[in-house]
Amino acid sequence: GAVVSQHPSWVICKSxxxxxxxxxxxxxxxxxxxxxxxxxKQSLMLMATSNEGSKATYEQGVEKDKFLINHASLxxxxxxxxxxxxxDSSFYICSARGGADYNEQFFxxxxxxxxx
Amino acid sequence: xxxxxxxTEMTATEGAIVQINCTYQTSGFNGLFWYQQHAxxxxxxxxxxxxxxxxEKGRFSSFLSRSKGYSYLLLKELQMKDSASYLCAVSDxxxxxxWGAGTKLIIKP
Numbered sequence: 001g002a003v004v005s006q007h008p009s010w011v012i013c014k015s016x017x018x019x020x021x022x023x024x025x026x027x028x029x030x031x032x033x034x035x036x037x038x039x040x041k042q043s044l045m046l047m048a049t050s051n052e053g054s055k056a057t058y059e060q061g062v063e064k065d066k067f068l069i070n071h072a073s074l075x076x077x078x079x080x081x082x083x084x085x086x087x088d089s090s091f092y093i094c095s096a097r098g099g100a101d102y103n104e105q106f107f108x109x110x111x112x113x114x115x116x
Numbered sequence: 117x118x119x120x121x122x123x124t125e126m127t128a129t130e131g132a133i134v135q136i137n138c139t140y141q142t143s144g145f146n147g148l149f150w151y152q153q154h155a156x157x158x159x160x161x162x163x164x165x166x167x168x169x170x171x172e173k174g175r176f177s178s179f180l181s182r183s184k185g186y187s188y189l190l191l192k193e194l195q196m197k198d199s200a201s202y203l204c205a206v207s208d209x210x211x212x213x214x215w216g217a218g219t220k221l222i223i224k225p
Binding site for chain 1: 149215
């Protein structure tokens with residue numbers, strides 16, 4: 001099946017620093033990638049949708065200047081949390097679409113971000 | 117608006133059968149997905165239904181009725197490792213997934 005990787009799997013940083021999370025589709029070309037955030041005991045919350053080569057579409061309430069998304073190639077998307085604060089601590093999960101079944105999203109393993 | 121409803125939590129006994137229901141109201145429909153998510157991990161794909169009826173895959177089955185906006189996930193011969201959250205998600209007219217809040221399934225010996 002289609003494989004999506006994320007790096008790093010976890011990160012701890014100081015308040016005010018920026019953190020970059022990478023999402024890669026390993027064996028297929030991902031025309032669309034999705035970034036989700038999940039707080040403890042809550043469901044997935046879609047943050048943004050990005051199509052290769054174009055600007056990401058952000059969900060309502062998600063600051064595009066704080067959560068920078070780049071989808072420069074068909075196999076890589078990055079999410080940069082700029083000037084991170086403790087309230088940004090969460091589980092960030094990416095998913096990718098574009099394999100044989102256009103409808104299915106394949107999830108990365110997630111990145112746990114802790115901001116001190 | 118778009119809405120996915122599923123029970124917050126369910127408890128079942130090891131070896132038994134449990135049915136997790138999901139009802140939905142979305143703008144357009146391009147299929148319904150069930151995902152399993154263990155604590156601290158990303159969701160993993162379980163099933164996909166786009167036509168009415170029952171899809172069976174080992175111990176797990178998923179049912180869909182588009183006219184009723186209803187689906188269920190049936191888990192048989194429950195094992196302790198099945199303790200997880202089960203997420204129902206509907207692909208809308210834009211092929212975007214609309215997520216339910218998830219059902220936490222607790223398996224007791």
